[in-house]
Amino acid sequence: MTTLPKKQKVLLLLSASSLLLPALHKTAHAQVLPFTSLKTSSSSLDRWLSDITLTGQIEGGIMANPARPNPGYNYGDFLADHANQVQLNQAEFTLSKAIDSSLNEYQIGFTLEGLYGSDARYYHVLGISDQEWKARYQLIPAQAHVDVHLPWLTKGELDMQVGILQAPMGVEGLDPTSRAFYTLAYTSEYSVPFEHIGAMFNWHVTPMVDVTFGIDTGNQTSFGSSDNNHMPAAYFGFNLNNLAHGKLRIVELSRVGPENSWRSVGHYEADHAQRFWNDINATYDINDKLSVTAEFNYLHDEGVRGIGARGQFAGADAESFVSFLSYKINKEFTFNYRGEIYRDNNNMMVATFRGNNSYMEALAGTGGETVAGPSGHGTTYGDLSLNVVYHPDLGHHVRVFQLRPEIRFDRSLNGTTPFNGGRNNGMFTFGGDAVIGF
Template sequence: MAGFLDMNDAAAKTSSEWFDDVTLAGQIEGGINANVSRPANGVNFGQFFGDRANQAQLDQLTLTVARAVDTTASSYDVGFMIRGLYGADGRYFNIAGVTDRLMTSRYQFIVPQAHIDVHLPWLTRHGLDMQAGILASPMGVESLDPSLRPFYTLSYTTEYSTPFEHVGAMFQWHLTDHIDALFGVDTGNQVSFGRGDNNRAAAGYFGLTASSLANGKLSLTYLGRVGPENATRALGQRANSAQRYWNDLSGSYKISDRLSFTGELNFLHDEGLHANTYSFVSYLSYQLTP
């Protein structure tokens, strides 16, 4: 059982070496959502991020300062990530009580990630990883970061059936070389504390991820989420107890050295709204060159 800190190892990494691992990165994304039908109101129906038809826009201009932790280390490690984003995408990732009242224009500034990361060599050989602060939702196969998703546009599953941002803490416990347990607690989807919270109850994640199965070809992740998400101004005090349940199963399979399949199945039930949603998204990707 891991969990004992070797003071010599801890002292070996000086403060200057720790700062040597800090990185600074910038990224810019812009584009246009073409619509050959040219809607009279200029809006792509049902789309959040690509809502403007045939209009070029700056989606994201991001700046990130970070230090990644070594998730396989046998000793303690501490890191962080702070990311600022300016652009049209910021309108839909605002967190109430943090940046929701900062700007009202089409292009807005948000802080999509600002968290402390800690690797704890506890309980199992690969230990436990924690992130606490402003966190991106771990659910789904698409993310706000365009470098981590396959397409410029986002699926309806991502836009309507998975959470976006949280204030809270999330944990990844490495049970074996292939299986991790996932869990966490937060204030809710895109809300913070005090007046920034639409109700007075917390929500949280639980799940498992399995990687490098079937001779390294298959990876699967199941994430469940439970918590009230409706506002008290809409449901009154019942908003604190009317639960919303997410269930999301995603995975990828490497069919060949170049061809891969990715899929996601999502089911959501909301007690307060008496509503259910079901959705599925999938795609194939082919690597053209090394």
């Protein structure tokens, strides 16, 4: 019997999932609203269409750097990489139909999100949108997936998403309203993936325990020549919910699979050298106003090679710890703190990409010009960020409004000089962003 390559297995899995969806859709209507007449069928369709929503959101910001680095980049900052320049980070629209995991019935929904702005440069998928734009402001399909609720396995049942997915690992995401700060931690930029094409499953085993697993083509890759290697990657992890009388939640997620380009390391190495991603975070609500979050991340890549302080090395490692604190001053103001220690053991993870397409070129292995960073031995980065968020309820169809002035201190804690064009071991930036959504 012929054994299919793993990449073809992924294709078959996704194809089979997509073929099942019409059947699941029909089964859902058969169970909830039997098709006894054309009138009933029309009523079912109307009900399914009734809760489809369209939302929009705009975000722009700036992080000023009084050191005026040459070249003009804030080193280690993706979303506010251009120092002293205002940017339109995101103008996005989302069309979606949510599923309700609490209902014991088959359901089908979807999410379609288009995003235009400077953030798009870092969230492309190879072969989907990475070759279409050269300017700083670019367009991406940030999400395009079918969502299915399956009343299987346990009382809590199973949720599935298939398509273009935002990576689930880590604390800080692409949506600015889902995170506390305008800028991202080093962990959120260099030690978690961003986008996938694949399938993700969330199994609600008990009210306290969720199990997450999934398979995809790789971080920000698609199929065929648009993949930087020929092997898939997989997720596995768990959520612990409603601990400590509902005050504590713990999320662990691990991921393994090759992530290096064959153009950089060769076909065999690209297909067999694994990258191991591991992230665990816990959030504890001390009271109605104060909450704290701790995140620990470890990444190891077998395929990255270079020259370090002790000679040639094979493999790269990064370990980090991030702490967050959020205090609700009142209904309109929230104070946030973020502190991070990020160890780049071989100076192979942290980089600032010079050029609008350099990040995706580096991912594809076709180039990727970077701003000069530290060389030789590794660097331990420290990040301290503070802000106060003003988020009044404006009403009148304004879904969200927030102003987030932020100050940030970055420093190399072991003497390297990565900041401000290689002149300094520290960097001070200040600024923030504004978000309005409808």
